[in-house]
Amino acid sequence: MIFSLLGGLLIVAGLVFFFGAALGLLRFPDFYSRMHAAGKGDTLSSLLVVIGFALHELHDFSSFTHDWPTILVILKLSAIVVFIFLTSPTSTSALMDAGWEDGVEPVIEPGRPNVLRDDTEAR
């Protein structure tokens, strides 16, 4: 019961972050901030949802010998979590870098310095 509740809570939290990511993707002004919303929101929300599934699987768990298939499902879900945790931020980072190499200009408030540019020139 407690696992089911906890799992549901995590899934709902993940959906909230998904909503934020989608909203950011639509509303943010330029490529970088949109990627920021999509990358961060997507990673966290997928993780939360999948962990929520894993906890939900535990809800009628009684013993290791009897519920061996449940353990198997949870192990598979954990593998998915680890994989998303590794690959999703990397792909976001690679996309950002590709955009920068390609000369996509960030939108910057008038009067503010372009910190990104200074960074590259200093390198």
Add this chain to the structure above:
Amino acid sequence: MNAKVSATIAVIITGAVLLYGVADFPDFGDPTSPANAGVEGGAPSASLHFINESYKETKVPNLVTSVLADYRGYDTMFETVVIFAAGLAIFVILRNLRSDDPLPEPLPATEDRFIDGDHQRIIVGTTCRIAIPLVQIFALYVVAHGHHSPGGGFQGGVMLGASFILVALGGNLRDALARLGEDTFMRLASLGILIYAAFGLVPQFLGRNFLDYGVLEKIFLTDGPEMARSHSMLGVEVGVALTVMSIMFAIFANLSSRGEMRGGL
């Protein structure tokens, strides 16, 4: 007439012919269609036969695999040939083998180099290094486990090809080609189809139909034709996986380097 107009006309005619053919199809899920109900006084229902008998006849729990690789093996074999043809077409169109441009030397096998370069290279390179072995192991699992769960040669082959594409994306195309060279993957692509065709021809030599795996029990020394069919399906899947993997990578390598096979991404 320029090429675009004639291509458009050809596409429209082909599409019209295909749509005309679709009009004769039975409705989706129609219980009285010949595939579902059988032909009156003729062949019994194919679907019912697969659902009721396929496990008894092939000892493969996954219905999809047994239909795909055994009952409709002929169809699947030529699906694989279609993929092979797509790879050859990419090769013919893109590959740049002009005589005034000598063939690049075969690339030396690189040592297991350290990942260096800027931050970006380190991030992507490290992740690829972690991910590639896992992807390949999972691909082999998908190929081998097609009998019991969703999967099989096509899916596993795509994953294997993707792992080599990942080598090229995370490092560079030269490293990937040092691990899976052009002559290697073109040979592997042909080998995959040859494996499939061999599973068809050997039963013919033993006096049965093309791709009639049951008779292979004499070669595999299994107790009964069912297990022979099951094992043959695995062999066929391996052939499909080899072809799909090679062609995936061939398409990527040709496209990303514009047929030069050296620079690339």
